[in-house]
Amino acid sequence: MKWIEEARRKPVFEAASMLGMRRTRGNGVSPCPSCNEEKRSSSDSRGPIGVRPDQLGWKCFRCDTAGDVVDLFALHLHGKLLRESSKDEMAQVRAHLESQSVIDKHGKLRTTRPPSVQSVGSMTSGRTRIPNPQPSGPTPLDWYPQLVDDCIRDLWSEEGLPCLTYLKSRGFEEGTIREWRLGAKLVRGGDDGKIVEQYICIPVLDEANVPVNARFRSVPGKCLHCDGAGCRRCGGGGKVKKVYKRSPGRPTTLFGVATLTKDPSQEVIICEGELDVIAMAQYGYSKNIVSGTGGAGTWADEWLDALEPYKSYVLVYDADEAGNKGAKNVADKLGRDRCSRATLPHKDPSKCLEEGCLAEDMASALENAQPLMTARIVKADNYADKIEELVANPGDLKGITTGSKKLDQALGGIRPGLWVVTGDTASGKTTFTTWLAYMQAKVDVPVLLTCFEQRPIGTIQKALRAHLGQDFTNVDEAARRKAMAELGQMPMYIIDHYGPLDTDEVSDLVSYAARRRDVKIAVIDHLGFLVQGAADERRGIEDAIRKFTVLAVQKNITLVLICHPSSLHHVQQRRVKLKDTKGASAIEQDAHVGLVVERLEPGTQVSHPAAYIHVDKCRSEFGLQGAKVTMFYDPEACVFADAWELTPQGSATQSSGGGAFTITP
Numbered sequence: 001m002k003w004i005e006e007a008r009r010k011p012v013f014e015a016a017s018m019l020g021m022r023r024t025r026g027n028g029v030s031p032c033p034s035c036n037e038e039k040r041s042s043s044d045s046r047g048p049i050g051v052r053p054d055q056l057g058w059k060c061f062r063c064d065t066a067g068d069v070v071d072l073f074a075l076h077l078h079g080k081l082l083r084e085s086s087k088d089e090m091a092q093v094r095a096h097l098e099s100q101s102v103i104d105k106h107g108k109l110r111t112t113r114p115p116s117v118q119s120v121g122s123m124t125s126g127r128t129r130i131p132n133p134q135p136s137g138p139t140p141l142d143w144y145p146q147l148v149d150d151c152i153r154d155l156w157s158e159e160g161l162p163c164l165t166y167l168k169s170r171g172f173e174e175g176t177i178r179e180w181r182l183g184a185k186l187v188r189g190g191d192d193g194k195i196v197e198q199y200i201c202i203p204v205l206d207e208a209n210v211p212v213n214a215r216f217r218s219v220p221g222k223c224l225h226c227d228g229a230g231c232r233r234c235g236g237g238g239k240v241k242k243v244y245k246r247s248p249g250r251p252t253t254l255f256g257v258a259t260l261t262k263d264p265s266q267e268v269i270i271c272e273g274e275l276d277v278i279a280m281a282q283y284g285y286s287k288n289i290v291s292g293t294g295g296a297g298t299w300a301d302e303w304l305d306a307l308e309p310y311k312s313y314v315l316v317y318d319a320d321e322a323g324n325k326g327a328k329n330v331a332d333k334l335g336r337d338r339c340s341r342a343t344l345p346h347k348d349p350s351k352c353l354e355e356g357c358l359a360e361d362m363a364s365a366l367e368n369a370q371p372l373m374t375a376r377i378v379k380a381d382n383y384a385d386k387i388e389e390l391v392a393n394p395g396d397l398k399g400i401t402t403g404s405k406k407l408d409q410a411l412g413g414i415r416p417g418l419w420v421v422t423g424d425t426a427s428g429k430t431t432f433t434t435w436l437a438y439m440q441a442k443v444d445v446p447v448l449l450t451c452f453e454q455r456p457i458g459t460i461q462k463a464l465r466a467h468l469g470q471d472f473t474n475v476d477e478a479a480r481r482k483a484m485a486e487l488g489q490m491p492m493y494i495i496d497h498y499g500p501l502d503t504d505e506v507s508d509l510v511s512y513a514a515r516r517r518d519v520k521i522a523v524i525d526h527l528g529f530l531v532q533g534a535a536d537e538r539r540g541i542e543d544a545i546r547k548f549t550v551l552a553v554q555k556n557i558t559l560v561l562i563c564h565p566s567s568l569h570h571v572q573q574r575r576v577k578l579k580d581t582k583g584a585s586a587i588e589q590d591a592h593v594g595l596v597v598e599r600l601e602p603g604t605q606v607s608h609p610a611a612y613i614h615v616d617k618c619r620s621e622f623g624l625q626g627a628k629v630t631m632f633y634d635p636e637a638c639v640f641a642d643a644w645e646l647t648p649q650g651s652a653t654q655s656s657g658g659g660a661f662t663i664t665p
Contacts, residue, residue, distance in 0.1 A: 003107030004082070007097050008068045010109060011055035015069040018100050019076050020248045027051055033075035035063035035300050036213075036252040036293070063300065073097055077243050084322050092243065095235030140187040140197070141216055143247035148211045151183025151201035160184035163198055166219045170275075171353035176282045181205075185216050189225070196224045199245070202274045204293055209258045213250040215274055215293060218243045246293070254303040256290035264309040269366070271349060272317045272326060279349035280316070283362045304333055314369045315341045318348045331372045340369035399620065403439030406629045406642045410615050412622030414440070414521065417592030418549045419560040420617075422581050424569070427599040428611050428633065429562050430454065433523045434462045435640050436560070437492065440521050446491035448513045448522040450506070452529035455498045463487055465638040469648035493517055500532040503544045507551055514555040524548070526562035528582075541583030549590040563587065578616035592619045600630075608644040609633045 016022075016029045024030050028047030031038045037048045040061050048062040059066035067074075067081055074082040074093050082093060097103050101110050154160040155177075163184035167177055180202075187197035199216035206212050218240050222228035228238040235241065256277045260268070271277045271291040280289050290307070292299055307313070313334055317323035331339040342365045346352045352362065368379070399413020414436075423429045430453070437447040451459040464472045467483050475483075495509055506524065513519040524530075531540035545561075552559040565580035578594040581587050587594065594617030600610040615627040631640040634647035644650035 001107075003094055003097070003103055004070055006107055006109040007070050007073075007103050008056060010069045010102050012051045012058050012069055012072070013055060015072055015102065016049075018102070019072060021049075021072075023047070029058065031249055032060040032062060032065065033072060034060060034065040034079075036246070036250070037062040037300070038249060038251075069102070070097070073100075073102075076245070079244055080322060084325065086320075086322075088242075091235060092241040095232070095241065098235075099232040141185065141199075141214075141245055141247055143214065143250050147214060147247070148181060148183060148201065148203045151185050151214070152181060153183075154186050155182065155184035155201075157184075159186060159195065162221065163200055163219050166221075167200065169354070170350060171282075171356070172278065173282060176278060180278050180281070181211070182278075185214075194224070198224070198240075202278075204246075204253060204255055204274075205258055206253050207257050207260075213252055213293070214247050215255075216245045217275070252293050252300065254290050254306055255293050257306060259287055259289050260306065260310075261287055265311050268307060268310045268313045270307075270313050270315050270317075270330060272323055273348070273350075276316065276349040279353040280362075282353060283349070283359050285362075299330060299333060307334060311338065313339045314366055315339055315372070316344065316349055316366075317341065319343070320347070323348075327372070336372045339372050341372055342366050342369040399622070400440070400445065402436060403442075404629075404631065404640065404642050407613065407631070410613070410624050410627035410629050411593065411618060412620035414558050415592075415620055416552060416556045416558055417619070418545070418552045418590060419558060419593040419595065420545075420563055420578065420581065420587050420591040421560060421595045421597065422563045422565050422576060422578065423597035424565070424576050424599070427576075427597045429597050430459075430525050431462060431633075431638050432597050432611070432613070432631075432640060433525065433560050433562060434459055435466060435638060437521060437523050438463050438466045441490040441492035444491060445521065446493070446513075446517055446519045448493045448495065448510065448517070448519045450495045450497070450522075450524050452497065452499060452501060452524075453526055456494050456496050459494060460487075462638040463492065465636065469637045469639070471636045491517070491519075493519065500529045503530045503540075503547060506530060507547060510551060510557075510559065511555060514557050519557060521558045521560065523560045524562065526564060528564055538583055542586040545583060545586040545590050549592075552592075575612075575614070577614075588617065591617060593617060593623075606630070606632075608650065609635055610644075611640070 012029070013023055019033070021029050021031065021033075024045070024047035026046040027050070028040065029049035029051060030047030032048045035048070037060070040046045040048050048060050049058050050061060051058050057066070057068050058072070065075075065081070070093065071081045073096055074080060074085055074089070077093055077096055078085060078089050080089075082090065085093065094103075094107075098105060104110055155164055164177075167182065172182075183201035183203075185199040185201045186195050187199070188194060189196040198219040200219060202215040202217065203211040204213040204215060220240050220242065223231060223234035223238055223240055225231050225233045226238065230236040230238045255274045266288055268288040268290065269280060269285055271280060271289070273291055274293065277289050277291045288310070292303060315327045315330060317327040327341055344352055344365050345357050345361055346355050349362070399408075399411070399415035401408050402411065402414055421429050421433055434449065437449055441447045449459050461472070464480070464483060464487065467487055468475060468479070472480055472483070493513060510519070510522050513522065527541065527544060530544055531537055548559050548561060563581045563583075565576045566582060569576045569580050575598050576596050578584065578588060578596060593615075596614040596616055598612040598614060600606050600612060602608050602610075610630055610632045613629040613631055615623065615625055615629070618625040631642070632644040632647055632650065633640055634649045637648040639647055641647045641650070
């Protein structure tokens with residue numbers, strides 16, 4: 001914005017003088033508007049702020065805050081840098097810059113400050129005398145020993161009634177107001193002593209409950225300088241702007257430090273602002289409740305030192321950008337493993353009080369505070385609504401049907417998660433998973449197929465055979481094209497790639513398909529093509545398995561991953577088991593379902609082509625881990641069925657075959 005660039009041209013020393021800051025030896029400035037420190041260190045009496053040689057930038061050597069002239073004004077108004085301010089707060093900064101004659105109403109830099117009031121007798125030789133821009137005498141918010149007591153007296157006076165009414169409108173009770181020694185700072189102006197500004201005075205107390213500083217919060221309403229007509233101080237709107245100020249040059253301490261107990265095992269509640277602390281106290285949290293006194297992002301080292309001994313902290317910060325940043329800053333300094341953050345019914349505790357939230361609402365919010373990490377920790381009743389959703393949607397509870405009653409009984413249907421399918425070479429893994437996907441697409445469940453081991457056309461051939469119920473070369477071109485058009489109308493998508501592909505890219509493709517195509521089931525054939533060439537194959541497989549497991553859960557999809565086994569089963573002369581897969585430890589630990597396809601030759605174990613589907617792993621409470629399902633296979637149609645007569649060939653010949661369902665020990 002142009003006005004920002006213009007204001008940044010103002011020399012820092014001039015701007016600091018306007019704000020009541022003083023210049024010290026060594027071109028330092030004091031105090032810092034962020035941390036309120038007055039010296040650079042205990043052994044260096046220079047002001048904590050150092051100024052660039054061109055006077056267009058500054059940095060505090062105590063808290064590392066840095067900025068320009070506009071940031072100085074923003075910190076004095078709101079306790080935060082301009083880039084951390086909201087649009088309304090930026091507008092208030094601009095209005096303040098105009099009122100101090102840093103810029104004019106067009107946003108251009110002023111080179112001199114015009115008089116704020118022109119009076120008779122100020123004219124000399126036809127020219128207006130420009131008053132000295134340096135502050136003379138104390139400012140209305142300067143500290144003096146009786147400041148807090150005087151503000152308390154004024155709050156309960158007739159003139160302080162608007163301030164008291166405002167506090168009560170925010171939900172603060174008289175007992176709370178008196179306990180925290182809140183007051184009213186009434187700023188008078190003009191010859192008649194008219195009240196032109198009203199602030200709530202919030203005393204900052206040390207460990208012994210002795211006032212050492214004060215924070216002032218403007219009382220909303222019409223601007224008393226112009227009686228609501230509009231002036232520079234209110235930005236022309238006729239309304240008081242929300243601002244926080246403090247007595248310059250005073251030491252700061254952790255607000256609420258006197259509430260800290262000597263027991264480090266107790267939890268500390270950390271709020272963003274002083275009124276939030278007072279609101280929490282009214283809710284019944286009178287011990288170990290604190291906040292900073294410089295805005296969400298400012299934390300002095302000595303404040304952190306006072307909190308460090310305690311075991312854990314609950315952060316109750318505003319639900320906005322500044323609050324999020326402030327909470328992260330505090331958590332990073334105190335240890336994220338020791339911090340949790342509460343989500344309140346409203347923006348902050350004082351807003352909850354104003355909106356009439358009950359004490360039990362606040363207790364629930366604190367009890368359900370979440371760690372400042374990716375994972376959440378909740379109580380059982382947090383899932384009450386989810387249970388009812390599952391009951392109302394049986395497909396989500398028991399899973400959608402596979403197309404086979406026997407498989408449904410063994411697996412509990414198809415549910416989201418990682419499915420690993422393995423088996424010996426030529427056992428039918430690819431054909432089985434392609435058939436599963438085809439059966440879902442046939443009932444309008446969107447599916448995604450990959451074909452890294454065989455070209456995409458090979459997968460299409462299997463789908464076409466299943467759709468026609470026979471070898472597609474046995475029908476004419478018109479029938480094939482009709483069948484292909486029907487396949488094209490089904491929600492079946494194919495990743496058009498053959499050969500190795502990076503795991504991350506496959507994950508991105510699956511995520512895209514789930515998001516844009518609403519894909520519910522994705523078949524990846526096979527894992528070996530995703531880790532090919534890895535320096536450490538085992539580690540590559542484990543990383544891929546865990547990545548796909550997280551992906552399936554996060555996207556709420558079923559991810560079917562084909563994995564090849566080692567040759568150990570040949571040596572031991574037994575069937576393939578899930579533990580024979582490469583990277584078996586990760587698969588056995590992370591996979592939700594583990595299936596092994598074992599081919600059966602006709603004439604020995606069965607009368608027709610078939611396969612055992614071994615359920616080596618099944619996390620579903622509706623499934624049967626250890627089950628062995630006999631599925632009959634039609635090689636012409638690439639179709640599996642519970643009985644031979646249910647396959648296209650079996651139906652045509654009316655042959656019958658037995659199909660047993662057993663559970664092996």
